[in-house]
Amino acid sequence: MDGEKLWSARVGAKVSTPPLVIPNAPYGYAKNESWVVVVTDSFELKAYETERGSIRIERLRLPSAPSGAPLYYLGDSRTMIIPLKSSIQAVDLRSRSIKWSVDLGFKLEFVDYRGGNALLAGDHWIASIDLLAQKVMWKMDLGEQVVAFGSDGVLSAVLLENGTLVSVRISTGDILGRVDMLSRLGYDVPRGKFPVVAGVAALTSSNEIIHFLDLSKLEILKTIRTWIQPVRQPSIIGKALIYFAKGGTVRVYHFTKGFLLSELKVDPPLSEVVIAEPVNHTSKVAYLDNEGYLHLLTFPDMWIKVQRVEETENGYLVEGFVCSTEVEGARSIVKVYAISPNGEILGEKIAGVVRPGECGTRFSTLVRDKGAVGLLIDDVRLPPTVPAGMSREEWISYKPSTVTITPTETTSKPAVKPILRFKAPREVKVGDPVVVEVFGVNGWGVSELTITLRGAGIEEKETSVKVDPGSSFDLALESKAMKPGKGATISVEHEGQILNITQLPLVVSSGKVIDGLIVPSSAVANQSVEIKITVVNRYMDSAVFSLKVYLDGIEREVTIGPLAAGEYAKPSIELTPSSTGDLKLTVEILASDGSVIDQATSVLHVEALGPPTTSTKPQQLQLPLPMEYLVAITAVIIIVVAAAIVLSRSRKKAPEEKPPVTREVTEVPPRVAVPPPPEVEETPPPIPEEVKEGIVEELGVEKPEEIEAKPVLPPEPEEEVGLPPMMGREEVTEVPREVPVEVKERLEGELRLAKERLEEIKESISKLEEIVGFELSPYRLVDAETMLISAELKLKEGEIEEAKKLIDAVKESLDVLEVEVSEAEKTFFDNWSAVENRIDIMLRVWGKAPANMLTMVPAGFRIAALERFRRLHPDRKLELRGDELIALEE
Incomplete structure (x- = not known):
């Protein structure tokens, strides 16, 4: 802080890469230490303990010379990223070895690190690397030498040697456009990185003008004429644009307003400009000038x-x-x-x-x-x-040495300025843990401090720490988000007297209340079906909800709660649909004032009750018959049997015919008794008495030949067994429905568009799979594919209404799926560091990370986020059990 030299060490070789100070962590030692990592031009990495300069890594051989681009620490207590001439190397500080490497195929000059990603440029190439997945996301040949480069994590601008500026979307590598800047910048443009803030780039050249360019529209928004030539491209701290000019002038401009805020005289930088994280509204900037002097500048916000x-x-x-x-x-x-x-x-x-x-x-x-x-x-x-x-x-x-209002008591240590820093989330959902890490230096002259975390939407947490005056302290306050609110404070007190109050930009907002909806794959009409819903209170502590379910004109409502913030409930509701087809199921969560705070939809496939498996014959035999019918039928059977016996006896006179007649007599009763005659299949009409007498006379006397033919008739029903299937086929025959041509064509067009949208979503998911390194299968994607096939079949069968319902349901699913995939892309491309930080906090605080607590990740991709975290941290013993990531050893 005062320029005093703490220690020095001879590195033994030329150093062209800025050293990097990495924070306290156990880099292979029992206690936490801060290290200074140095990479020399003789292909070696060295590391020193920060406070005393003790050697920690004496010599780690690198495959090639460093490129001179900045080093980067991944924040996992072990991994350093080293940009070499044409590759990126990851060094494991614990094992003192090369962990992995990615070959670029071009000479590396510029690097921009954003969380777990790195954007690289050099020669006439630009590329994006996922440092966590250890692979190149995309790579592009720009055709001209890269002169200057800038990025804000979303958009990147590359200035080529011919004066063309290329705007690139970092997530996909797509070129948004090109603009010729030669007439504005000229040929003498300082090489290096220029700042990009919210899609606006600020770059300069020897014409003494700072140009502010909108990278989306490729339009010049404004210019600032400095009237003094620059020695390098500007740097940025927040919205403070730092302009290094010739003659030892440093100017500070407001990036948005364009005001000149300050000007000071100091030798300009020759090396890279290193900017530290802001502490107490002040940022520090360090660099080396061309005389070899180290300069440390402080800039307020x-x-x-x-x-x-x-x-x-x-x-x-x-x-x-x-x-x-x-x-x-x-x-x-x-x-x-x-x-x-x-x-x-x-x-x-x-x-x-x-x-x-x-x-x-x-x-x-x-x-x-x-x-x-x-x-x-x-x-x-x-x-x-x-x-x-x-x-x-x-x-x-x-040089006023101190700024004091009241005198302080002297101690064994010199008086120091109180310092209070914190690390806290900026936005959480109701029910989420709120962990605020506090670091500071006790400059209040007391030996005990009470530190309290308060906020509009969080639980109040208080802790006391004993620390000597002038000594540092660090602690963590663990709270919980209880209700929506903005703002929080950390206060430092001693015996009721407030020593310091710091505002935290913390926002607590409501999240999705419906966390899961389980619907059976199919149901039967007029039979009850159970719908299971998982509800988590991300609305407000002690909230009471009304759960409403709508299906086929049926509405059911149950009351849930009161639930504590983050508490789960798993109600189930039984419904009895009467219609068939794919029915839309809607679930709503209402607050106590009747307002809808969350909604979910799904589709329930309902089928009609199938026909009984028994044949029609038993049904007909079960019909009650009048008693006179039974008597008449029995009399007929007895008469036929008697006539057959008499006839067989009369034919015994011819010996040669005796065996056949005997066989026929013995076989006739089974043929008559076992299979019912054809007439039994139909409802018999009443038989008058005179008809009965006529039958007896006719069979017994006048027409014996017909009696002889009677035993041959029973086989005929066996041949007619095939009739019921013929009747079945006649009943199943469908009459083609008259479908208007324009309606069918319109539905076919919607079906075709839905298929195209589904393919686009699949392509986006495949890109995500390349990032996470494993297959993704969101449940909404499976549902959409299934419903799309069903809709196509219904349309071919002419069931227009059912097909229309299914297509509408598919479009709703695709709408939700597109939003989820888009949010997932942001999660895995841009906001992965925030997701990783939340998972890490949950594992440290609870020993597990439930998927439903990852409210910043779309529901269909939460388990994938947990799996990606597990794969990226093989050194930690983690296991994915269901929808929870469990820390086996922390």
Whole structure:
């Protein structure tokens, strides 16, 4: 902090790559340490302990020379990314070995790291690498030498040697357009990286103009004429654009407004500019100049834009307004203070409230003697930046060592400035854990601190820590999101006295309440079916919900709760559909005021009850017959048998015919008794008495030949057994339905479009599969494919209404699926670091990571996110059980 040399070590070779300081972690040692990693031009990696300079890795041989691009630490307590001449190498700090490598095939010059991804450029190539999956996502030949390069993680701009600027979408590698910048920039353009903020690039050249270019529309938004030539492309800290010019001038411009905020004299950089993370509204910038001197500059995120400094009878009048260069965060209360050259506070007053990235809050203050004016932001006093009554060089020469309002007690350690930093999520859902990591230095002169986390939508958590004055401390406050709300604070107290309050830009929002819907694959009409719903309270703590289910005109409602924030309930509802086909099932969750807060839909396939398996003959035999019918039938059978016996006896006179007659007599009764005669199959009419007598007379006397033919008749029913199937075929024969041609053509067109959309979604999912490294099969995709096949069959069969219902259901599923795939692409391409951080927190806090708690990931891809985390961390003992990732050993 004060420029004192802590230690030095002879590396033994030329170093062209900026060293990297990596945070405390167990890099193969029992305790956590911070290391300085150095890569030399002689193909070696060395590592030193930060505080004392003790050697940790003496010599690790690299395959080739480094490219000079910045190193990168993956944050997993072991992996360093080393850009070499034409490849990317991953070094395992624990095992002291090369972990993996990716060959690029071109000379690497520029690298931009974003979470687990890296964008690389060099020669006439640009490529994107997934560092976690260890493979090249895409690679493109631009045809010309790359001169300058910039990226914001979404869009990238590449300036080629011929003056063409190419805009590229990073997630897909698609070129959005090209624009000729030669007439604006000329040929003398400084090589290097230029800043891109929210899709707007800022680049300069020897024509002394900064051009702000919209990469989506490829239009110049504005320009700033500096009237001084640059030595390199600008750098960016938040929305503070730092312009390094020749002659030892450094200027700070507001990226959005274009205001000149400050100017100072310092030798320009020769090396890469290294920018540290902001702490207490201040960022540090370090670089080496061409004389080999190391420069450390501090830049605040709140600036005074001076309008005038005027000497009056009573002192110096300073007027201006405040500009914020923060990208995001909460509104800040700004105070203006005046300080004398010897460090005495002359006075302070409230200027107003400033939003992140905005300018406003005009002020006017009087400095009664020579001094300077500075800002006080959320109890953090920034160094004064506006001298009054003297030049900046004169002010710096005074070097006021301390800024104090009241004297502090002396201790064995020198007085230090209180420092409070934190690491907290910016957005969580109701029911999610809220873990805030707090780091700081006890500069309040007390030995015990009480640190409290409070917020509109979270549980209040408090903890006490004993720490000597001047010593550092770190702890974690674990809370829970209870209801929607914005803003939180971390307060530091001692015996009831508030020492510090820091605002957190924390937002708690409601999430999806319906976490799962289980519907049977099919059901039978007029029979009950059970619908199972999984509900999780991501709405508000102690909430009571009304669950409504709609199916085939049926509505059911149940009350659930009260449920605590994040608590689960698994109700089930039985419904009895009466219609057949694919019926739309809708589930709604209503709050206590009757408003719908979540909804889910699905399709239930309902079939008609099938015909009985028995044949029609038993049904006909079961019909009750009148008693006189039975008597008549019995009499007929007896008469026929008697006549057959008499006839057989009369034919015994001829010996040669005796055996055949005997066989026929013995076989006749079974043929008559076992299979029912054909007449039995039909309902017999009433038989009058005179008909009965006529039959007896006819069979017994006058027509004996017909009696002889009677035994031959029973086989005929056996030949007629094939009639029922013929009757069945006649009944099944369908009459073609009259379908309007225009209706059928319209549905066929919708079906064709749905198929095309489904193929596009499959292609997007296949790209995701290349990222995650395994097959993805969202349940909505399977449902959509099934319904699409059913719709096509229904349309061919002429069932237009059923086909239309299925096509509408497919379109609804595709709408939801497209949104989920789009969100999944953002999750796995752009926001994976946030997802990975949440999984890591859940594993450390709970020992498991439930899929339903990954509310930033679409429901169909949550288990895939857990599986990807497991595969990316093979060193941790993790197991995926159902929808939960379990830490076997943490």
